[in-house]
Amino acid sequence: xxxxxxxxxxxxxxxxxxxxxxxxxxxxxxxxxxxxxxxxxxxxxxxxxxxxxxxxxxxxxxxxxxxxxxxxxxxxxxxxxxxxxxxxxxxxxxxxxxxxxxxxxxxxxxxxxxxxxxxxxxxxxxxxxxxxxxxxxxxxxxxxxxxxxxxxxxxxxxxxxxxxxxxxxxxxxxxxxxxxxxxxxxxxxxxxxxxxxxxxxxxxxxxxxxxxxxxxxxxxxx
Amino acid sequence: xxxxxxxxxxxxxxxxxxxxxxxxxxxxxxxxxxxxxxxxxxxxxxxxxxxxxxxxxxxxxxxxxxxxxxxxxxxxxxxxxxxxxxxxxxxxxxxxxxxxxxxxxxxxxxxxxxxxxxxxxxxxxxxxxxxxxxxxxxxxxxxxxxxxxxxxxxxxxxxxxxxxxxxxxxxxxxxxxxxxxxxxxxxxxxxxxxxxxxxxxxxxxxxxxxxxxxxxxxxxxx
DNA sequence: TTAATAAAAATGAACGTCCGTTTTTTATTC
DNA sequence: GAATAAAAAACGGACGTTCATTTTTATTAA
Numbered sequence: 001x002x003x004x005x006x007x008x009x010x011x012x013x014x015x016x017x018x019x020x021x022x023x024x025x026x027x028x029x030x031x032x033x034x035x036x037x038x039x040x041x042x043x044x045x046x047x048x049x050x051x052x053x054x055x056x057x058x059x060x061x062x063x064x065x066x067x068x069x070x071x072x073x074x075x076x077x078x079x080x081x082x083x084x085x086x087x088x089x090x091x092x093x094x095x096x097x098x099x100x101x102x103x104x105x106x107x108x109x110x111x112x113x114x115x116x117x118x119x120x121x122x123x124x125x126x127x128x129x130x131x132x133x134x135x136x137x138x139x140x141x142x143x144x145x146x147x148x149x150x151x152x153x154x155x156x157x158x159x160x161x162x163x164x165x166x167x168x169x170x171x172x173x174x175x176x177x178x179x180x181x182x183x184x185x186x187x188x189x190x191x192x193x194x195x196x197x198x199x200x201x202x203x204x205x206x207x208x209x210x211x212x213x214x215x216x217x218x219x220x221x222x
Numbered sequence: 223x224x225x226x227x228x229x230x231x232x233x234x235x236x237x238x239x240x241x242x243x244x245x246x247x248x249x250x251x252x253x254x255x256x257x258x259x260x261x262x263x264x265x266x267x268x269x270x271x272x273x274x275x276x277x278x279x280x281x282x283x284x285x286x287x288x289x290x291x292x293x294x295x296x297x298x299x300x301x302x303x304x305x306x307x308x309x310x311x312x313x314x315x316x317x318x319x320x321x322x323x324x325x326x327x328x329x330x331x332x333x334x335x336x337x338x339x340x341x342x343x344x345x346x347x348x349x350x351x352x353x354x355x356x357x358x359x360x361x362x363x364x365x366x367x368x369x370x371x372x373x374x375x376x377x378x379x380x381x382x383x384x385x386x387x388x389x390x391x392x393x394x395x396x397x398x399x400x401x402x403x404x405x406x407x408x409x410x411x412x413x414x415x416x417x418x419x420x421x422x423x424x425x426x427x428x429x430x431x432x433x434x435x436x437x438x439x440x441x442x443x444x
Numbered sequence: 445t446t447a448a449t450a451a452a453a454a455t456g457a458a459c460g461t462c463c464g465t466t467t468t469t470t471a472t473t474c
Numbered sequence: 475g476a477a478t479a480a481a482a483a484a485c486g487g488a489c490g491t492t493c494a495t496t497t498t499t500a501t502t503a504a
Binding site: 255256257267268270271276277 | 488489490491492493
């Protein structure tokens with residue numbers, strides 16, 4: 001048998017990792033055996049070790065691959081936000097986060113696995129210095145908004161924006177993974193409106209609210 | 223040997239559950255063996271089965287016991303809040319939640335174990351209908367605040383209060399378990415101030431802000 | 445007060461199964 | 475037949491649980 005092409009090898013790994021991911025998510029890392037994985041991937045047990053040194057390394061490979069997908073998603077979410085403190089954009093952020101959580105809930109379960117079974121070794125960087133990162137992306141916009149007087153006195157936009165982002169994330173994670181069915185007593189749409197409104201009124205000055213009035217009227221009704 | 227007193231039996235179970243809890247939290251449920259537990263509890267392997275039918279039931283017993291502790295803590299946290307929408311009280315809520323998370327971070331790890339390894343079977347009720355529960359506790363106060371005109375027009379206090387509560391929780395959980403060291407770029411104190419301020423300004427009307435001004439000045443500075 | 449008793453508690457070896465991994469064997473392609 | 479992939483078999487060890495046995499001790503009888 002000649003050596004498989006790199007693409008072919010990656011294809012085999014994809015199949016294995018898809019199977020493993022589904023199992024890890026359904027029943028956890030330690031509750032999933034190599035035999036479970038090989039059965040679902042329709043590969044022999046021994047053959048798994050032609051592609052991975054250990055069971056741990058399958059896990060690591062999965063989250064490495066997933067991380068790049070999530071990073072790219074987040075990048076494009078932030079890329080389409082031109083004015084970060086505008087209520088309409090905050091709401092759009094919320095919608096995007098909701099989509100991200102729902103489409104990739106697997107990923108966040110893997111994060112919990114990592115917290116529990118690997119002392120959060122692989123996800124450490126997820127939240128560390130997140131506000132600084134937002135400051136890097138939107139710092140100029142934050143400064144402009146402050147200079148224009150859009151922000152209430154004493155408000156630093158960066159931590160507030162981070163808080164909004166975290167709140168959206170937490171909202172959808174609780175909905176998706178923790179069994180809180182409409183835990184705010186609202187539909188997702190209404191919850192997004194409610195949260196956006198609170199953060200907008202909590203952050204923006206009279207001037208800021210007026211400036212964004214047109215879009216605000218659209219996005220904050222309800 | 224005549225039957226041990228109920229207290230004596232509970233004492234033995236406490237020892238076993240303490241050992242099991244520490245291990246579950248450190249390495250997860252499936253990664254912890256009955257032998258690990260019996261060793262740490264200094265009890266023989268077989269004897270575990272005089273107190274628990276299965277390994278699963280040890281887990282269940284632990285979270286049942288813990289749940290009552292947490293419930294009591296939460297009850298007393300809410301009991302000392304007389305005016306839920308007052309900024310000073312929101313901040314106090316935040317401090318209390320911070321204490322709860324830090325003192326009982328074990329409990330929240332058990333929740334993640336439950337999400338991963340038991341499909342959240344035991345913690346389902348944690349967030350389900352939480353807003354309604356707050357409405358039961360503070361409903362009268364919410365109505366009064368609305369009647370007084372303390373709330374911005376169209377603001378329903380219950381979901382906002384829930385959102386504040388969730389945000390505080392999430393903030394401290396990220397800090398404690400997910401390696402976000404000062405992820406808002408602020409100290410805990412500053413973060414509490416920032417979040418409280420945003421939610422206060424985001425929710426209260428001019429009248430409401432004025433009414434709470436005295437306390438607000440104290441709690442919202444910084 | 446003490447010794448005998450009986451029931452409960454504690455023990456640890458053993459069971460069958462499954463674990464992650466390694467080694468060996470077989471199949472496939474050039 | 476050399477090289478590579480895939481499959482199968484085998485390995486030692488650990489798993490949750492069971493169970494025959496031993497140890498413990500509150501009660502009872504002396």
